[in-house]
Amino acid sequence: MRIDKSHRPWMIAALVVLGVALAGYVPYALGTRPRGGSVPGLIYGLAGYGMMLFAGLLGARKKVPVWRLGRAQSWMRGHVWFGLLTLPMILFHSGFSFGGPLTSLLMALLILVFLSGLAGAAIQHFVPGMMTSMVPLETIYEQIPRVRDQLRAEADKLVRSLFTVPDSVPELTLAAAASGPSRDPGKSDAGEMIEMEVAEREYAGGVYRDTVLPFLRNPESRRSVLADQGKAETFFEALRRKMPPATHEVLADLENICEEERQLTRQRRLYLWLHGWLLVHVPLSVALIVLGGVHAVVALRY
Amino acid sequence: MKQIDLTIDGTPVTVAEGTTVFDAARIHGISIPVLCHQQNERPAGVCRVCSVDCGEKVLQASCVRPAENGMKVQTDSEKVRKARRMIVELLMSDHPSPCARQRHSGDCELETIAKAEGIGAPRFAKRISPRGQDDSSLVISVDHEACILCDRCIRGCDEIRHNNVLGRGGKGYGAGIAFDLNLPMGNSSCVSCGECMVSCPTGALTNKSVVRTVLPNGVPVAVEELKQLPYFQNVSGTFLELNANAVIKRHFKAGEIICREGDYGSTAFFILEGKVEIFLSTPMAHVSTDGGASGFIRKLTSRLTGADRQKPDRDRPRSISIDASVDLAYDNPVAELGEGDLFGEMTCMSMYPRSATVRASTDCVMLEMLRNVLDVIQRNKTLREKLEANYRKRALDDHLRTVPLFSSLSPEFIESLASKAELVRLSNGDVICRQGEVADAFYLVRIGFVKITEEHPGGDLVLAYLGKGGYFGEIGLLANGLRTATVTALDHVELVRIDGADFMEMLTRFPAIARELTAVAREREQQNSRHMAAVTGISLDSFLTQGLMESNSLLLIDLDKCTRCDNCVRACADAHDGVTRLIREGLRFDNYLVATSCRQCRDPLCMVGCPVGSIRRRNSLEIVIEDWCVGCGLCAQNCPYGNINMHPFEVMVKDLAQPGGQKAVVKPKATSCDLCADHAEPSCVYACPHDAAHRVEPNQFFKVYAETKIAERDSPATVRDLTAAKQTGTIARSPHPRDPRSAH
Structure with missing residues (x-):
């Protein structure tokens, strides 16, 4: 979620709550040693735990998207800003003390959740824009493997106009079988062989087998020269100089395919950034809420 | 409408003002021979065979002579018979008897009339300047010698098919029909639709039996057998011969499915014997939002939270329009059709998918026919009257009531409205009414689709498409009496036309409806204005493309x-x-x-x-x-x-x-x-x-967007900031001065 001007009311509300809490905490801390079991301590604890619960409810809210329980973006804003308040509230509750093993664990969990949340907010603020500008050919994440199959099949069709693809490359045959529409609908699938010298044909085949095909097989690998946009441009420029002009259109298509592969790789990585932090944030948050509940029951009962 | 009283052959008859003598006689069962006139064409009065004595100095061609109050018409007096015989004899003198049509199907109209008048070998000499034949078309043979210059083919080509290929060429003895600029038919822009051939009363235009349309799974019906059926009696034998396999007889056992909803087809069925059940077999629901129990819980939850505002328009029609002379009730979508009923017109005429499943209730015999046959027999007024009577009896009432405005009319008034309503047939491209014309009727779409457009200097703006059950024409009637939009048929269209006078009478008698109609008309006008405002807004090339x-x-x-x-x-x-x-x-x-x-x-x-x-x-x-x-x-x-x-x-x-x-x-x-x-x-x-x-109204959204872009362009510093933000992703982009999403 992009943190922009529309967050201002939430930010002000959070600052007001923080200010009130702080205004209450200062005389309380100056007058006596702050303890979680004191009345002010319990109030801060309950407020902090309540905010944790509210923040945790966002997950539940997402499970029932159609229920008219308030717009999801309001829940998200509440999650962000009340979530931010949990740390000061709990610190006020504990009097900035970590206490025993359980409370220390809770405090560690809270800090981790807080930090992962901050990181997540930052990621979700910046990465969507990066993905938009860096991956113009973005597709639906789950479709990436399928799109890659299609790109390989397309490359296979393209190079058949340059040289005979040996049957010993089973991936190509498989990919061709599952191929989608050709990049250029006007071009025949198999295509006629472009006229060129035998040596040129062998060179093109060698380049494809040694460089392009390994990259298409494993586009996530950083070792290939084609994994880097600048190097790939140099590579294809050099290739064009060595190949007859009749092949340049095919080479340009191949270059585009490689570029699309790189963009898909980029998309996958950015997507993992966008959602990967949740793998830390969500389990820790659940643990925090559960252990926080245990702590509350234990502390109040015993 | 004003009524005219006249006497035809001593029989007093009453007809609507504007009716021709020929139609007045036909309506009252008095037959007048004619060659140049067909019921589906504008009368021309060129053959004069239909001449009758209206008590005037000279005989009048009844097909073009309007009936007048107090007129006394003689259709079969000695004077008339003599004149008719002379005309027919003169025509026969120039006719190669037996002509090709008479030879093949024995139904040359000229020779049939000549025979009925007892005319044998003409007393007059044949022409000495032959007009010749034209065999250049693969489909239609043209024998100019047999042409009687009745112009039926020309009107068929121009008025019915709008092909405008045929016309008159030459003058005097050299006069004849001409294709384009008197080209051989095969070289002309003729599309071989066959309309001229079907219209021709003689053997001047006949088929070459080259085109054979074949329908499978049935018994071909002999031309003679078809001609025995009342609906085929006026259909040209030549046409039926050409389309021998385009109409077949099919037998269905009780319980057998005749056609299924959603299937594509190209035929219509005419029930000769038995009854069929017509229904929707696809269960309702499954595509609407929030159906079923979970939907109920969601709605309940929404109500409990009070966060939702139900949109008001959840009106369900009480009936579902299908491709037959009946509608299906929404609650129980089943109906029955019987002998003399036709179904599948829209599928046949416009290739739409079948709208319902039809199952034989009893053992049935029916004619299955292709479009060309259906099209021709539907021009038969007897069949049309029968079909229309069925429609008026079964569905018109329902159709009128599906118009929300009419739902509160009294049954008596609906009945009187239905009896006065006129059924109008149109073909693809026909203009039903034009913007700026005087509004004289209200229309309800019975079959097919119409397009409503508003003319503007930059081109036409499509306001709406209306299908079966849609209605239009009320705005013009209610406003200043002029049409505010042009309505065009998109395919084979049939409309229920309610005369403006009847419509206004309804408004006088039911003021509540008048108020409601005015509100609807205003709403439509506002909607049209919104559409107009939308297209006259900004133009962003990429978005337009x-x-x-x-x-x-x-x-x-x-x-x-x-x-x-x-x-x-x-x-x-x-x-x-x-x-x-x-x-x-x-x-x-x-x-x-x-x-x-x-x-x-x-x-x-x-x-x-x-x-x-x-x-x-x-x-x-x-x-x-x-x-x-x-x-x-x-x-x-x-x-x-x-x-x-x-x-x-x-x-x-x-x-x-x-x-x-x-x-x-x-x-x-x-x-x-x-x-x-x-x-x-x-x-x-x-x-x-x-x-x-965000769901946005694009015009407003991109108007604000464009303004924002212009503001950015005028403020280079902002652009630099934004560009940097976009490229690096490290600077939060400034919100737009006016957030385009506020347009929603």
């Missing part, structure tokens, strides 16, 4: 905010029985993604052709697919943006093999975004936690 400005509502996703969490997709699926109606992929414009989801187009092509009218616009923006969708997929094919999907649903249907039993079948149904009509806001937008998804 992508057709986005033609939409009413776009689902835009701000990619700078969207975390690709797909909550919108899940919400959509959750709101629609697990089937999402949006795909988070599509066109991009700057940092916006135009998601693949219904755009609620201003010109909703998807609505054209739905055989059961289940895809429609209610009185509001959203295009909804009602739950009686038969799954033909035509709307999905018609949508240029791929925003309608066919989704298979497992449903329980009656097991025909086991009476009373049910079986599970998979039925496809069309699904499309309905803007979550039950809710105040589409679920996808409501469920987006990142404020990235």
